[in-house]
Structure formats: C-alpha cells, structure tokens
Amino acid sequence: MAIPIQFPFLLRFFFLFSLCSFSVSDSDSPNSHQHRVFPRPLIVEYAGVAEVAEEVRLRCGAWRVAGEANNLGEWKTVPEECVEYVKEYMTGKGYLVDLEMVSKEAEEYAKSVKLSDDGKDAWIFDIDETLLSNLPYYAAHGYGLELFDHEKFNDWVETGGAPAVEPSLKLYEDVLNLGFKIILLTGRSERHRSVTVDNLVNAGFKEWDQLILRSSADQGKRAVLFKSEKRNEMEKDGYRILGNSGDQWSDLLGSSLSVRSFKLPNPMYYIP
Amino acid sequence: MAIPIQFPFLLRFFFLFSLCSFSVSDSDSPNSHQHRVFPRPLIVEYAGVAEVAEEVRLRCGAWRVAGEANNLGEWKTVPEECVEYVKEYMTGKGYLVDLEMVSKEAEEYAKSVKLSDDGKDAWIFDIDETLLSNLPYYAAHGYGLELFDHEKFNDWVETGGAPAVEPSLKLYEDVLNLGFKIILLTGRSERHRSVTVDNLVNAGFKEWDQLILRSSADQGKRAVLFKSEKRNEMEKDGYRILGNSGDQWSDLLGSSLSVRSFKLPNPMYYIP
Numbered sequence: 137m138a139i140p141i142q143f144p145f146l147l148r149f150f151f152l153f154s155l156c157s158f159s160v161s162d163s164d165s166p167n168s169h170q171h172r173v174f175p176r177p178l179i180v181e182y183a184g185v186a187e188v189a190e191e192v193r194l195r196c197g198a199w200r201v202a203g204e205a206n207n208l209g210e211w212k213t214v215p216e217e218c219v220e221y222v223k224e225y226m227t228g229k230g231y232l233v234d235l236e237m238v239s240k241e242a243e244e245y246a247k248s249v250k251l252s253d254d255g256k257d258a259w260i261f262d263i264d265e266t267l268l269s270n271l272p273y274y275a276a277h278g279y280g281l282e283l284f285d286h287e288k289f290n291d292w293v294e295t296g297g298a299p300a301v302e303p304s305l306k307l308y309e310d311v312l313n314l315g316f317k318i319i320l321l322t323g324r325s326e327r328h329r330s331v332t333v334d335n336l337v338n339a340g341f342k343e344w345d346q347l348i349l350r351s352s353a354d355q356g357k358r359a360v361l362f363k364s365e366k367r368n369e370m371e372k373d374g375y376r377i378l379g380n381s382g383d384q385w386s387d388l389l390g391s392s393l394s395v396r397s398f399k400l401p402n403p404m405y406y407i408p
Numbered sequence: 409m410a411i412p413i414q415f416p417f418l419l420r421f422f423f424l425f426s427l428c429s430f431s432v433s434d435s436d437s438p439n440s441h442q443h444r445v446f447p448r449p450l451i452v453e454y455a456g457v458a459e460v461a462e463e464v465r466l467r468c469g470a471w472r473v474a475g476e477a478n479n480l481g482e483w484k485t486v487p488e489e490c491v492e493y494v495k496e497y498m499t500g501k502g503y504l505v506d507l508e509m510v511s512k513e514a515e516e517y518a519k520s521v522k523l524s525d526d527g528k529d530a531w532i533f534d535i536d537e538t539l540l541s542n543l544p545y546y547a548a549h550g551y552g553l554e555l556f557d558h559e560k561f562n563d564w565v566e567t568g569g570a571p572a573v574e575p576s577l578k579l580y581e582d583v584l585n586l587g588f589k590i591i592l593l594t595g596r597s598e599r600h601r602s603v604t605v606d607n608l609v610n611a612g613f614k615e616w617d618q619l620i621l622r623s624s625a626d627q628g629k630r631a632v633l634f635k636s637e638k639r640n641e642m643e644k645d646g647y648r649i650l651g652n653s654g655d656q657w658s659d660l661l662g663s664s665l666s667v668r669s670f671k672l673p674n675p676m677y678y679i680p
Contacts, residue, residue, distance in 0.1 A: 194501055194502060194505045197505075197506075198502075198505045198508070198509035199509060201473055201476055201506060201673070202506070202509045202510060202513060204473055204477040205476040205477055205510075205671040205673075206477075206669070207510050207513050207670050207671055208513055209516060209517060229466055230466060230469070233466045233467060233469075236470070237467075237471060237473075237474045237479070238474060238477075241479050241480055241481060242479075244481060248481075397478070399477040401473070401477075
C-alpha cells in the first residue's frame with residue numbers, strides 16, 4: 137500500500153539546502169546586487185515541496201475514500217505516508233463534517249420510514265467509533281500507525297472515559313424519539329458490559345432495547361459473522377432491521393442485512 | 409441537500425467591496441500615510457472568502473464520500489453548491505488518483521485469486537464511467553447539475569466516441585491476462601450493441617466472453633434488479649463471479665453478489 141515517497145522527498149530537501157548554502161555564500165561575496173537572487177531557489181523549491189505534499193494528500197485521500205467505499209483489502213495499519221494526513225483529518229474539520237453528513241442522511245431516511253405500532257422496528261448501532269469515540273486513545277497511539285494492541289486498548293476501554301461521537305448522539309436521540317427500538321451491537325467483550333453501560337450513560341446514551349456484546353462463545357469469530365448471526369437472531373425475534381450505523385463494513389455486510397446501512401468514517405483501523 | 413450558502417457568501421463580497429471603496433476614497437485624501445492601511449480589509453476579507461470556500465469544499469467532499477460509501481439516498485442532480493467542486497474533482501487529479509487506487513486494489517485482489525482451469529472464473533465490468541468515460545458529455549452538461557436527459561445522452565452514446573477510463577483499461581488487460589472470463593454488463597440498450605462494441609474496441613477493449621445489454625424485456629427495471637438477475641443467470645451457467653467493477657452501487661449490490669466488488673468513483677450521477 138505505502139508507495140515510498142521518502143526518497144524523492146528527501147532528495148528535494150537536499151536540493152533545497154544545497155541551493156540555500158550556495159546562495160548564502162554567494163551573498164557573502166562583494167557582489168551585493170546578487171543578494172537579490174537569494175530567495176528565488178527557496179520559492180521554487182517550496183513549490184516543489186508543496187507539490188509533493190499535494191500528491192501525498194491526493195493519494196492518502198484516495199486511500200481513505202477507497203476504505204469508505206469498501207474497495208480496500210484487509211489492512212493492519214495506516215500507510216506510513218498517510219499518518220499525518222489521517223491525524224489532520226481526524227483532528228480537523230474533515231472527520232466532523234463527514235460524520236455530520238452521514239448522521240443527516242440517516243436521519244432523513246429514519247424520518248421517511250413509516251413505523252408499525254408493534255414496537256419491532258429496529259435501528260442497530262455499533263459502539264466504538266460509532267457512538268463512542270476512541271480518538272483520545274488513538275491520538276496517543278499514532279492514529280492507526282501502530283499495530284492494534286488488545287491489552288492497551290482494553291485498558292482504555294476500562295477507563296470508561298470515551299466521549300460521545302456527537303453527530304451520532306443527535307441521530308440516536310432522533311431515532312429514539314421517532315419510535316425505533318435501539319439495539320447496540322458491539323465487538324466489545326461481555327466482561328466489559330458494566331463499564332460500557334456506564335460509559336454510554338455518561339456520554340448521553342440513556343436508553344436502549346438490547347446491548348449485545350461478544351460472549352465467550354463469540355470470541356474469535358470474525359466480526360462480520362458475529363454481527364450477521366446476531367442480526368439473524370433479531371429477525372427471529374420479530375425485529376425488522378430498518379437502519380444500521382457502523383464505522384466498519386463488517387458492521388453492515390454479511391447476512392440479515394438492514395434495509396439501509398450507514399457507514400461512518402474511520403481511517404484509523406480496519407476490522408474484518 | 410444543498411445547504412444555502414449564497415446569501416452569507418454574497419454578503420461577505422458586499423462587505424469586501426464596501427471596504428474597498430471606502431479605502432480607495434480614503435487614499436484619495438491628502439493623508440497619504442493612511443494609504444498604508446489600504447490592503448488590510450482586502451486581506452481580512454480574502455481570508456473570510458477562503459474560509460467559506462473551504463467550508464463548501466469540506467461539505468462537498470463529505471457529500472462525495474457519502475456517495476462513494478453508499479450513505480446517500482437517491483439523488484437526481486449534484487447539489488448546486490458542489491458543481492464547481494465536482495468539476496474540479498473530475499477534471500483535476502482527484503478523479504484520476506481515485507480511479508488508480510481502485511484499479512490497483514482490484515488488481516492486487518485479482519492476482520491473489522487462484523483460478524480453476526474450467527474457464528468459469530468471471531470478472532464483471534460495467535461500461536459507462538467504468539470502462540468508457542462520458543466525461544466529454546457531462547462537461548457539456550454541467551457535470552451532473554442538469555437533470556439526466558435520455559435523448560441527449562443517447563445521441564452522445566451513438567457517436568461511439570467515449571474514451572477509455574485508462575486505469576480500468578489497465579485492470580481489464582491484467583484481469584484478462586490472468587485468465588478471468590470477462591463479462592460486460594451494462595444498462596445500455598440492446599439497440600446500442602453495435603455502436604457500443606465499436607466504441608469499446610476503438611477504446612482498446614478487444615476481448616470479452618459476453619456483452620449483456622438491456623433487452624426490451626429489461627426496460628424499466630431498476631438497475632440493481634436487472635443486474636442481479638443477470639448475475640444469477642451467470643451463476644446458473646456455472647460462472648463463479650469473483651470480481652465486479654462498477655461506478656454505481658446498483659452495479660454491485662442486490663443478489664448473486666461477486667466475491668469482491670469495486671466501486672469506482674462517480675460524483676456526477678446516481679442510478680438506483
């Protein structure tokens with residue numbers, strides 16, 4: 137995945153600094169009128185550096201969008217050249233604007249649905265990077281550059297301090313008020329039920345119909361299978377799955393699919 | 409969809425020009441030292457305008473990505489505020505880099521597959537905005553701002569002059585060389601078979617197993633149903649559908665799904 141750009145990038149910097157030192161020694165010479173040419177190589181090279189940065193930005197943007205469109209094969213870490221891009225995306229406006237767009241589309245759809253009065257119209261929400269944000273954890277772990285470390289991540293989960301994904305909290309409240317039954321379906325382990333409940337409530341998610349975590353029997357299953365099985369059980373219980381929000385394609389694909397699925401952005405990690 | 413930004417945007421311009429005229433008349437006064445303040449409001453306002461432009465860019469980027477992730481409901485035209493963004497994306501490097509990323513991922517997957525020797529491993533390609541580009545047509549019709557006009561579009565199809573989507577041509581050749589059977593599955597009408605064949609051949613696509621167009625019986629069917637039915641027939645004919653490339657989610661979803669699907673970018677139109 138990572139197309140190596142470091143070498144030409146460094147070469148350009150080397151070229152830049154050679155020109156600088158040449159210009160500086162030149163400006164030390166008595167030909168003071170030559171002083172005027174000093175900034176020129178800097179400007180030319182700045183454009184060159186900006187061009188490379190723009191190419192990396194385009195490539196990393198293409199990589200991110202390919203992930204959102206489910207075009208990427210399984211990946212373990214963010215491509216090295218994209219770490220800065222992902223950091224800027226996650227901490228700048230890009231991530232928030234994307235989240236708001238997905239919530240708005242989901243809300244429009246939710247409002248367009250005519251619900252039955254048997255209380256069996258369901259909306260599924262994943263938890264991590266869907267309702268709760270682990271950005272504080274990933275900020276301390278390279279925004280996806282580091283290989284996923286279960287133990288460290290579990291320590292973070294056990295703090296119970298994950299903030300709400302704000303646009304999802306708004307969607308959650310809207311969907312709840314419209315009369316959908318909310319089912320939370322997460323890859324988190326059953327042993328984290330209590331801390332997860334506390335974290336959800338503290339973050340503003342106060343009410344749900346079911347909270348489904350991985351039991352010991354589900355450990356080791358691929359997420360797409362685990363979640364398909366659980367959706368199948370919901371259907372058997374009479375639920376009509378009308379909406380499903382998740383940041384991973386494995387939250388949304390498989391079998392017993394929702395009528396509409398909403399893929400929240402996440403360029404930091406991939407769960408098969 | 410289109411969040412109206414025209415009003416505040418114009419207001420800012422109004423503000424900018426008021427400040428300009430104020431500064432200009434001020435610089436006509438004998439207090440020539442005040443001349444120094446002249447560019448300041450310009451700079452301040454330029455930042456304001458750039459900020460609005462950046463917000464539109466972010467919103468339109470979020471709209472485009474939401475489309476690629478299949479988060480948008482059915483849409484008829486590009487949101488008005490995003491026309492310039494879409495034009496820049498399609499005619500600049502963005503579209504090409506995205507196409508290259510999808511082709512590269514598809515090629516990596518194609519190479520990873522172990523083919524059988526019964527000649528039944530198939531790769532499906534859609535045609536419009538997948539193998540052939542209608543960008544010349546859309547450039548003359550507002551890059552998706554205009555409502556789709558079947559008649560005008562058919563006139564364009566009948567010129568047979570659509571160029572290849574270059575990264576797809578490369579993938580096509582790679583997939584062919586790997587031994588996949590290529591099936592072209594398009595929403596184009598059977599009456600355009602001949603011009604479509606000529607156009608494909610002229611654009612460099614020389615060989616395929618089947619070219620499936622809409623027969624009169626398929627007219628009026630939603631694309632997702634038409635294409636699912638055709639994939640189902642392929643399966644009945646013994647094909648294993650291992651790859652599927654299309655620019656619309658209706659090329660890829662439904663039933664008889666491909667093992668892997670590849671969504672090519674297309675922010676100009678939506679086919680349900």
